[in-house]
Amino acid sequence: xxxxxxxxxxxxxxxxxxxxxxxxxxxxxxxxxxxxxxxxxxxxxxxxxxxxxxxxxxxxxxxxxxxxxxxxxxxxxxxxxxxxxxxxxxxxxxxxxxxxxxxxxxxxxxxxxxxxxxxxxxxxxxxxxxxxxxxxxxxxxxxxxxxxxxxxxxxxxxxxxxxxxxxxxxxxxxxxxxxxxxxxxxxxxxxxxxxxxxxxxxxxxxxxxxxxxxxxxxxxxxxxxxxxxxxxxxxxxxxxxxxxxxxxxxxxxxxxxxxxxxxxxxxxxxxxxxxxxxxxxxxxxxxxxxxxxxxxxxxxxxxxxxxxxxxxxxxxxxxxxxxxxxxxxxxxxxxxxxxxxxxxxxxxxxxxxxxxxxxxxxxxxxxxxxxxxxxxxxxxxxxxxxxxxxxxxxxxxxxxxxxxxxxxxxxxxxxxxxxxxxxxxxxxxxxxxxxxxxxxxxxxxxxxxxxxxxxxxxxxxxxxxxxxxx
Amino acid sequence: xxxxxxxxxxxxxxxxxxxxxxxxxxxxxxxxxxxxxxxxxxxxxxxxxxxxxxxxxxxxxxxxxxxxxxxxxxxxxxxxxxxxxxxxxxxxxxxxxxxxxxxxxxxxxxxxxxxxxxxxxxxxxxxxxxxxxxxxxxxxxxxxxxxxxxxxxxxxxxxxxxxxxxxxxxxxxxxxxxxxxxxxxxxxxxxxxxxxxxxxxxxxxxxxxxxxxxxxxxxxxxxxxxxxxxxxxxxxxxxx
Ligand code: SF4
Numbered sequence: 001x002x003x004x005x006x007x008x009x010x011x012x013x014x015x016x017x018x019x020x021x022x023x024x025x026x027x028x029x030x031x032x033x034x035x036x037x038x039x040x041x042x043x044x045x046x047x048x049x050x051x052x053x054x055x056x057x058x059x060x061x062x063x064x065x066x067x068x069x070x071x072x073x074x075x076x077x078x079x080x081x082x083x084x085x086x087x088x089x090x091x092x093x094x095x096x097x098x099x100x101x102x103x104x105x106x107x108x109x110x111x112x113x114x115x116x117x118x119x120x121x122x123x124x125x126x127x128x129x130x131x132x133x134x135x136x137x138x139x140x141x142x143x144x145x146x147x148x149x150x151x152x153x154x155x156x157x158x159x160x161x162x163x164x165x166x167x168x169x170x171x172x173x174x175x176x177x178x179x180x181x182x183x184x185x186x187x188x189x190x191x192x193x194x195x196x197x198x199x200x201x202x203x204x205x206x207x208x209x210x211x212x213x214x215x216x217x218x219x220x221x222x223x224x225x226x227x228x229x230x231x232x233x234x235x236x237x238x239x240x241x242x243x244x245x246x247x248x249x250x251x252x253x254x255x256x257x258x259x260x261x262x263x264x265x266x267x268x269x270x271x272x273x274x275x276x277x278x279x280x281x282x283x284x285x286x287x288x289x290x291x292x293x294x295x296x297x298x299x300x301x302x303x304x305x306x307x308x309x310x311x312x313x314x315x316x317x318x319x320x321x322x323x324x325x326x327x328x329x330x331x332x333x334x335x336x337x338x339x340x341x342x343x344x345x346x347x348x349x350x351x352x353x354x355x356x357x358x359x360x361x362x363x364x365x366x367x368x369x370x371x372x373x374x375x376x377x378x379x380x381x382x383x384x385x386x387x388x389x390x391x392x393x394x395x396x397x398x399x400x401x402x403x404x405x406x407x408x409x410x411x412x413x414x415x416x417x418x419x420x421x422x423x424x425x426x427x428x429x430x431x432x433x434x435x436x437x438x439x440x441x442x443x444x445x446x447x448x449x450x451x452x453x454x455x456x457x458x459x460x461x462x463x464x465x466x467x468x469x470x
Numbered sequence: 471x472x473x474x475x476x477x478x479x480x481x482x483x484x485x486x487x488x489x490x491x492x493x494x495x496x497x498x499x500x501x502x503x504x505x506x507x508x509x510x511x512x513x514x515x516x517x518x519x520x521x522x523x524x525x526x527x528x529x530x531x532x533x534x535x536x537x538x539x540x541x542x543x544x545x546x547x548x549x550x551x552x553x554x555x556x557x558x559x560x561x562x563x564x565x566x567x568x569x570x571x572x573x574x575x576x577x578x579x580x581x582x583x584x585x586x587x588x589x590x591x592x593x594x595x596x597x598x599x600x601x602x603x604x605x606x607x608x609x610x611x612x613x614x615x616x617x618x619x620x621x622x623x624x625x626x627x628x629x630x631x632x633x634x635x636x637x638x639x640x641x642x643x644x645x646x647x648x649x650x651x652x653x654x655x656x657x658x659x660x661x662x663x664x665x666x667x668x669x670x671x672x673x674x675x676x677x678x679x680x681x682x683x684x685x686x687x688x689x690x691x692x693x694x695x696x697x698x699x700x701x702x703x704x705x706x707x708x709x710x
Contacts, residue, residue, distance in 0.1 A: 012647070016653055325638065326654070329653035330653075422482055447644055462507070465493065
């Protein structure tokens with residue numbers, strides 16, 4: 001089902017030519033940045049909170065196996081059934097089996113990037129279970145047949161006119177391009193699906209070991225509906241979502257929503273553990289009768305033992321991509337499946353291997369804008385560099401690059417050779433530029449595709465200072 | 471022990487004018503300084519490409535060259551950032567000398583401010599807009615220093631809009647991903663044009679060559695200088 005990935009460079013090239021997408025990005029990028037900055041400033045000591053977040057999540061990683069077992073026990077005691085999925089295929093199978101067991105025909109789903117990671121929808125559809133995305137952004141993308149563009153705002157690149165067209169094509173609503181009206185139409189359409197659905201599928205932002213409960217954070221309330229209306233609920237979560245104590249939820253929430261959208265808290269925060277069982281004699285019909293929780297590994301345990309371990313701290317806030325100038329230029333569809341921006345550049349190779357999309361960790365200027373906003377202080381550029389180092393170690397880099405580095409290093413360890421080469425280069429550039437500017441050089445096609453080099457004076461600083469007798 | 475001026479490759483080969491201006495500030499600050507002849511590259515390009523052993527070898531060489539210097543003055547945020555923040559992580563290969571070197575490295579403005587250098591006022595007025603290079607800003611925390619020196623020299627300094635956003639250079643990134651890098655440079659150029667300035671100042675030869683290279687290709691007559699050059703009427707190249 002999974003096709004071989006196109007390189008990041010090829011996808012990015014296509015994206016750079018997409019004027020509509022780039023226009024939309026130019027418009028929205030500043031909003032995320034200022035919202036986050038304001039929310040962090042207003043909190044007060046946000047830096048200490050980031051340190052706290054890092055520690056909470058470090059504990060998650062350190063004690064992961066034990067915490068997961070504790071979570072399992074507590075969730076089962078509350079009436080849920082917990083399944084362990086070693087990989088994407090296992091998770092898909094468990095989900096389909098659970099849905100079939102309950103004769104499900106229709107599933108409503110709240111946004112789950114983990115679900116995207118394992119390509120859950122395709123598996124459900126193949127099993128004859130209609131799956132409706134209920135997050136407005138995901139719903140739009142489902143209509144458009146597109147993948148998420150952003151982990152928290154999946155359809156941020158879609159303009160109102162485009163959405164109106166999609167709705168019209170699918171007979172949703174009464175037409176028109178008014179945003180409020182479009183939202184109302186989607187809501188009406190989705191409400192019927194919620195009521196008719198046999199199962200609800202949600203992701204989880206956090207799994208709390210001490211209470212055996214999953215927390216989901218949404219702004220539209222669709223997560224809560226998906227979690228509570230259908231009689232069967234399936235939660236799919238990466239094992240990295242584990243957190244030791246529910247008492248840490250306030251700090252994590254503050255970090256998550258302030259970093260993501262600049263909100264003090266999201267509109268809805270839903271914490272639910274097991275299922276309604278025989279013990280509930282309150283006469284109410286509400287809540288799922290069955291709750292299946294699928295804990296997905298899919299490379300995470302291996303990551304925990306690797307140099308990419310710190311990436312498991314990620315709370316999927318999206319701040320790194322919101323602040324990434326490369327992401328702003330090329331958009332979310334240039335990266336691998338499900339994850340994008342700096343976090344995707346680390347997470348995708350960490351989960352799928354460094355040769356999956358080998359140029360992914362290289363597509364960064366190392367400007368560090370992501371690292372300074374990451375709420376759990378993941379050293380994203382440093383991890384990208386470690387991935388590069390791993391490629392070098394495994395000798396998968398192009399020959400020309402390795403040769404250039406070896407040659408350069410050889411020269412740099414021999415000052416006289418270096419000084420000679422530097423002087424020759426300075427003179428060469430001077431001559432190539434003819435006194436004004438260099439417009440083209442065969443050995444730097446990338447640079448000269450879009451930039452000149454203003455003609456250097458033709459002598460090195462070392463030569464100039466020598467003349468002044470230093 | 472004297473301070474050592476570390477030219478860095480891009481300054482040495484492509485923009486020695488920056489080095490001359492830096493040298494002039496050191497003279498005016500009354501610093502005892504030398505220009506060690508054995509200096510080459512700090513190792514940053516190899517480091518960012520993932521070639522750890524080669525980066526370590528270059529950094530260790532750098533440490534040897536500056537062994538007799540009390541401080542190492544670097545007119546570049548990214549090379550200084552590499553030597554100070556990253557090179558110590560290579561000590562397992564490069565040996566402890568890189569850790570010693572890291573503690574000695576100072577970006578030019580840091581060194582000048584520590585020396586309590588006050589630049590003489592310029593004779594001709596200059597209004598310029600500043601771009602903060604990523605490594606200097608986020609790895610070394612350099613922000614106010616150059617602005618303070620410029621103000622003392624009588625330069626009217628403003629910030630270009632989004633002055634802390636990367637210009638898209640990123641070393642080999644500009645070559646490997648030329649198109650993406652140019653898109654970032656275009657965003658930077660737009661902000662520069664919005665600032666309505668004739669002169670952009672930065673603290674890194676990489677940013678400078680990149681921004682001015684893109685402006686030149688777009689035929690925009692805006693000059694891009696290292697802030698040290700702007701301290702002097704002559705750009706720091708002569709004694710005038
Ligand atoms: S890496 Fe950090 S900033 Fe990026 S999504 Fe994860 S937690 Fe947020």
